[in-house]
Amino acid sequence: MNLIDTHAHLCSEEFERDLGGVLERARREGVAAVIAVAENVQDAHRNLAISKEVPFVFPAAGIYPTILDIAQARKMHDFIRSNRHALVAIGEVGLDYWKVKDDEEREIQREIFKSFIRLSKEIELPLNVHSRSAGRQALEMLLREGAENVQMHAFDGKSSTAMLGVEAGYYFSIPPSIVRSRQKQKLVRQLPVTSLLSETDSPVLGPIPDKRNEPANVKVSVKVIAEIKGMKEEEVAEILYENACRLYRVDVLKSGMI
Secondary structure: OOEEEEEEOOOOHHHOOOHHHHHHHHHHOOEEEEEEOOOOHHHHHHHHHHHHHOOOEEEEEOOOOOOOOHHHHHHHHHHHHHOOOOOOEEEEEEEEOOOOOOHHHHHHHHHHHHHHHHHHHHHOOOEEEEEEOOHHHHHHHHHHOOOOOEEEEOOOOOHHHHHHHHHOOOEEEEOHHHHHOHHHHHHHHHOOHHHEEEOOOOOOOOOOOOOOOOHHHHHHHHHHHHHHHOOOHHHHHHHHHHHHHHHOOOHHHHOOOO
């Protein structure tokens, strides 16, 4: 099976000591590509460096939604424009109403997110979107702005809300925490497999609470999706692989495949 982790934080300090080993374990488990998302400009630079050293790591660049700094967002815009041909996605970006509760701060968050949506359309890079406790609001903004190539990462909203994205051709990525999340299980049950992707959100959202998650655990997501859908793991893995290739237009991803 060719497995793809479409959302991992390889720049996390939890991977500082043993990133090489983490990626080697992933490779042994059949992970053929990892999309490394960024939370800030420093992460974005690091992702580029990692991708040059490790062929199956593909870099993304974005600002984490709780960073309410327009100046930093502009710097990220400049970075993305300058490195557009080395990046596979803008991410992660989006909305987070779980941590950001003040109305004025949420407005800043929305403006920053809107700017990345428009940049995505301008330079034709997919969006890797965070929408914690703001699934409907994020989807409505994406639809209003005409976003076309979108991954909704670890979506925590209702299945009925997610269908707004499915109808627009968006993808929803499922982390290993599905083993203990009824919400994620229901999401997979209701959404077509052709709208799903696999992710880990390493080092969090692993199958075991409070234990470091790794890209190798993307196999857990595939296994549970297959069980819920009543399909073979190999069949699900192939569909999710094709979904990722379609979203990220990845003849480039295929170059990293086993």
